[in-house]
Structures are given as C-alpha cells and as structure tokens.
Amino acid sequence: DTGVSQNPRHKITKRGQNVTFRCDPISEHNRLYWYRQTLGQGPEFLTYFQNEAQLEKSRLLSDRFSAERPKGSFSTLEIQRTEQGDSAMYLCASRPQLATSETQYFGPGTRLLVL
C-alpha cells in the first residue's frame, strides 16, 4: 500500500495520560500536515512540515501538543496530559513538493477518545 498510513487507528485513554500518534506519508512527499476533526465539523489545521522543518503551527496547537518529523519521513503527534476536549479524529496528510496545485493525500485518521 503506497498511501498515507496512521497508527494507531483508535486510541482510548484516561484524562491526564500522554498519547502519541504516528503518520507515515507517501514516500516521495516532503510536505506533511496534521489536522484535528471533531464530530460534525470539517478538519482544522494543526501544523505543517516541509521535510523535517515545522514551518507552521496553528493557535489550536496548545503547549500540550508537540509534533515532530525527525528525518523528514514519518511524523509523530504527541498530546500530553490529555483532556476530554482532545477527543477527536486526528488526520495526517502529505503532499509532493513540485506542484503547488497538487492535492493533499489523507491518511485514515486516528480516533482519540479521552475518558
């Protein structure tokens, strides 16, 4: 499968615990995005990487959230001291460098439930 993959697909955690999600983009894509989607809403932009550099962060990304892309390939999104309001679908997308008009390709998402 050459699409974007995300792991785990589902995560249930207790409030206050830390969680980490992984995204593996399409191999030749150097641009990577994280989004959060709550029920009944469209995805909201969280952060953007070009290669290993995190170039943009939304104000939605509080200091409990951190994202990395250490070698410019896979990325991780960590949420520390989870809160019930963090319950959402976390989506990752990748995009190639060359064409600005090229679409993003989305992974299946990680659904987080904080109890």
Add this chain to the structure above:
Amino acid sequence: SQELEQSPQSLIVQEGKNLTINCTSSKTLYGLYWYKQKYGEGLIFLMMLQKGGEEKSHEKITAKLDEKKQQSSLHITASQPSHAGIYLCGAPFTGNQFYFGTGTSLTVIP
C-alpha cells in the same frame, strides 16, 4: 472554518435524484478542493478548481468555481447510495494553512 461556509449542512435524497452542494468563501479563492469523507475515515480527493469559471466532472459529479472566485458548487447527477458521505470543500488561504468548510452530510435512500 469561518472562511468557508457550506450549505446545506445535511441532505437526504432519493436514489436517482440530482443534488447540489454549495461552498462560499469570505475571501478570494486561489484554489478550491472538494473531498469526500466516509464516516470515521480519511478524506478522498474528488477534484480541484483553480480558475474562475472552471468546471470539472468526474463520473456523475461536477464542480464549478464561479467567475468571481468566491463560490463553488458540487453537483451530483442521478445520485446513488455509493455517493453517501460527507462532502468537504477546502482551500489554502494563509501561508501553508489549509481551511475546510463544515461539511455537508449526504444520505441517499435506495
């Protein structure tokens, strides 16, 4: 996102009927993307429009970007149960940030 408003929020149609979903932007669009999302899954790219007046079709789905580039419509002809899902419009505005509309939930009754 406040930048992109979609209407209607939800739609229930009988199989075989035509339908239209609208996406209105508060700013000039420099590219408008349409995606489909099945419940609990990732987004599937449908099509992208860049130029005012542009129209694209894929199978029974047609999307248009109006001349003033602030509104797009997605039209489905002869809807089928396989068309059911959430339709999302999205666009880049500031830097590398990408904004989505709130989505339109489509149910097609066989």
